[in-house]
Amino acid sequence: MMTAELFDADAGVQALVPGALLLRGFALAHEDVVVAALSLVVADAPLRHMTTPGGFRMSVAMTNCGVLGWVSDTSGYRYDSRDPDSGQPWPAMPAAFTELATSAAARAGFDGFVPDACLVNRYDPGARLTLHQDRNERDFDAPIVSLSLGLPALFLFGGTRRAERPLRLPLRHGDVVVWGGPARLRYHGVAAVRAGHHPRIGAHRINLTFRKAG
Numbered sequence: 001m002m003t004a005e006l007f008d009a010d011a012g013v014q015a016l017v018p019g020a021l022l023l024r025g026f027a028l029a030h031e032d033v034v035v036a037a038l039s040l041v042v043a044d045a046p047l048r049h050m051t052t053p054g055g056f057r058m059s060v061a062m063t064n065c066g067v068l069g070w071v072s073d074t075s076g077y078r079y080d081s082r083d084p085d086s087g088q089p090w091p092a093m094p095a096a097f098t099e100l101a102t103s104a105a106a107r108a109g110f111d112g113f114v115p116d117a118c119l120v121n122r123y124d125p126g127a128r129l130t131l132h133q134d135r136n137e138r139d140f141d142a143p144i145v146s147l148s149l150g151l152p153a154l155f156l157f158g159g160t161r162r163a164e165r166p167l168r169l170p171l172r173h174g175d176v177v178v179w180g181g182p183a184r185l186r187y188h189g190v191a192a193v194r195a196g197h198h199p200r201i202g203a204h205r206i207n208l209t210f211r212k213a214g
């Protein structure tokens, strides 16, 4: 399926396309602290369905932690230092999140990556994310690190033009992907999540993306 299925000495590490490294199960060793920290974040800044610039309600529910948070409303997409629902700063980035993101990025060759934003996406059954590029960050030289939790999903990743047919990659609980370099501006999305139950997370999929936004 993959054009390059290059496993290195470390079982479970897979190069997807140039600049993208899949670390299967990378977060499983830190599962308890990560899930506990996530519970505190969503208690402070509840997940909500944002509105697209075109006026549609997103099927994915979102919140953020860190100095900056990604927001969408009818005026556009941007990073903001405050939660628009509360007017308060976003919850601080938990140390467990920073440590996970920094160590995964280093494993992929991005030493010194320190995220200032973590976007939390919750997919209930049927929720999906259409193909898009992540272009709201200031510095495309920094990678994006993503962590999948809960129900599995088919991740779609295309090329640097929307028309390119996307590859399909199943992502499961505990998987981490580092997207940097030439992969950073690829189109990507998530197919509709199928109903199910995950013993730890319940009836949804959660994805955390760690970014250097500012």
Ligand code: MD3
Pocket: 119, 121, 129, 134, 144, 146, 157, 177, 179, 183, 184, 185, 186, 187, 188, 189, 190, 207, 209
């Ligand atoms: C490839 N989230 O929040 S994470 C997003 O599973 C987003 O919730 C998806 O796309 C999710 O913007 C995918 C993996 C990911 C994130 C950013 C990327 C892949 C990427 C940026 C460039 C290329």
Ligand code: FE
Pocket: 132, 133, 134, 188
């Ligand atoms: Fe994205």
